Structure formats: structure tokens, C-alpha cells
Amino acid sequence: MQLRLDDEDCQVAFGECLGRALEGHGRVYLTGELGAGKTTLARGILRACGHQGAVKSPTYTLVEPYELDGVLVHHFDLYRLGDPEELEFIGGRDLLAEDALCVIEWPERGEGWLPAPDLEVTLRLADSGREATLEARSENGRAVLERLTAMPSLARCGLDTEGDAAR
DSSP: OEEEEOSHHHHHHHHHHHHHHHTTOEEEEEEOSTTSSHHHHHHHHHHHTTOOSOOOOOTTTSEEEEEETTEEEEEEEOTTOSOTTHHHHTTHHHHHHSSSEEEEESGGGGTTTSOOOSEEEEEEEETTEEEEEEEEOSHHHHHHHHHHHTOHHHHHTTOEEESOTTO
16 A cells, blocks of 8 residues: 655644554554654554654654553664664563554664564655555554555545555
8 A cells, every 4th residue: 555645744644544543453663764754653643542742753762652541552763773682671572562552663673583563664755745655464464454445534634545455
């Protein structure tokens, strides 16, 4: 599935739709170059789960936990990760095993240690906006994409969708 996100408001609105489709569970990898909008998308996902405050990328702490309306969300930012084994020292194995929603920025830094994602979202700069490509990597990821494409709010957000949701 491909989307064109014209501005930051679209990115957050899409994140909210994605957050609702995730239903509080799964592993989502957010990839893309620096400034592509990974944290902005994470902000939308967290809003869908009930978070109303600011969302900073947990670049130095590596993970920021949120408990929101009965949903546990772990927002990881692995940009400054020196070695994937560092995840073991912060309790990453336990955090990723919990019945939680794990949103992981810069997952390539944890390659070889992180479990496979349910959904991978790749963000690219495109003119003044962004392009997002979503790929399901598990049965749960495919179910999330099906729920996402069935959402009337996705079209109301003014998002331009292209591609096959079953991808």
C-alpha cells in the first residue's frame, strides 16, 4: 500500500488511522531517512491510543513506554544504538514480548536482534510532503492493512492511496 502525505497534518491523521487499525497490538517498524517523519507518524499512532501530550523521539533513552486507556505502547528510537545487544540491557526482549504495541524507529540498527515486524512503514521525502509505503510482514500485519483500507476516515483525511493493501 502506498500513500501520499501532503503535510504534517496528513502524517498525523494517517498515524491516527494506523493506530486505530493496529488495535493496540503488534510491532511496527518505521524506516526512512533522517527527517522523513517517523516521529510525526508515531505521534499520530499514540494519539489514536489516547495520548494527548507531546511526543519526542526517545533518541537517548531508546524507549519511551506509554500506558494509555488500557493499551501499552513502547516507542523505540534506535538511531543512537551502538550495538543491537544494547537492547538486551534495557530489557528489550521483555518489552517486545509483552502484549503491547511496539513502534520502532530505525529498526535497521537492531537488525539481527529484533523480532520480525508485523508491519513495515517506509517514509520518503516527496516534494513538500512524504510518501509512505506499508508492507505487511505477518498475518497480523495483513489484518491491520485490511482494517486500515476499510476505514472511511482514511479517505476523509484527504490521503491519496495507491497500491494493493494485501501487499
